[in-house]
Amino acid sequence: MSSPVYLVLGAGPGLGLAVARRFAQGGHLATLTTRLQEEADPLARTLSEEGYAAEGLAVDLTDPDDVARVVATVGERHGRIDVLHFNPSAWREKNVFELTVPELLEDVALGAGALLPAVQAALPHLHAGARVLVTGSAAADKPSPAAPSLGVQKAAVRNLVTSLDATLRERGVRAVAVQINGVLGKEGPFSPPPIAEAMWSAVSRPDDDWTPHVAYDG
Template identity: 45%
Template sequence: MSAVIIVGAGPGVSGSLARLYAAQGWSVGLVGNDEAALADLAATLHGVRVERRVADVADPVTGGQAVEDLAERLGRVDVLHVNPSVFREADPLRLRLEDLLDDVAVGVGALLVAVQAAHPWMSAGARVSATGSMAADEPWHRAASLGVQKAGLRNLVISLDRTLEPDGIRAVSVTVRGSLSSEGTFTPDKVAEAILAATRQDPHEWRAEVSYP
């Protein structure tokens, strides 16, 4: 049975993505820092195996161990999705260096930690996906660290894709060009559908960055 691990799982896009995979019969592994949020999400995933771990997703020890534990329990990783980022309202004159580094550890570092931990359980055909943002190209100066995170995330995804391609594993970042909303184009469900579709691109026409919409 195919398995997905979602890092930074919660009630938004990642929750919608988890339900999409569960609806297709996939086993689901969830990693996040809020046990209540993980439990609430797990309760919506019906008829499939669900495993969850609470961890600091940016910590190379606890975050990495959580992903390793889930991969070992599920026996395989067909898709690894990395979702977390930090919104901190601070412009470049107010943003402290230590806060920027902490934010990048979550918004970019979590991807690095998760892929290194999951890689031994991934084989040809496996995919890595990440939730990107237009902030990578059009940063809002009053939340400067978010643009840095999303630009770094996309850059790392491209490097990962080139590194993993010889093994038949591909990586993709979906750049969401709008703000999440409860209706219209940018609902969590529609963004999740775009992320799922991005992992199922034709390998011969693969793009490591896909824009939505």
């Protein structure tokens, strides 16, 4: 068998890179995807220069077909996907008097809906013991009045994880949303490294101790 594969959709230089690094430290090949190839390459190069196996790919998370294509490509290339990490969200600073229905649906399609084609494409490559990991947020319970679509995204994706976990468990695969109950920062308990450690711990649990939702309170 090849090395385990960690695939993150919606990577960035902060939390996304930190979580990828943590899984790389655990022996995974880290595959980081961003909207543009020129954004993904530096992230992968950072990990490679630190001595880890990493690669970068571009994906349009607003296009279900492209999501499916990229996930399937990774699975077929390596023969497995051990951790599928869904990390995107859309921040739209429009309050409930300004936000339109098309804008709300567009944001939810990115921050929650894109998880569906990703899991469906990954399914042939998710063996028993594989995990689906989702970055959650306190916005699911305490949405910002300035950007309510984020709260809808996070509530929706948390709900979707419940259904995914109940369905995937028949295959020996589990899904979890790690809800970050704090504001991300550069230092302290809500900085990327400790959150990355919490995500590693969440997916490393045995099935006997599994829950589809984990709260990270710092």
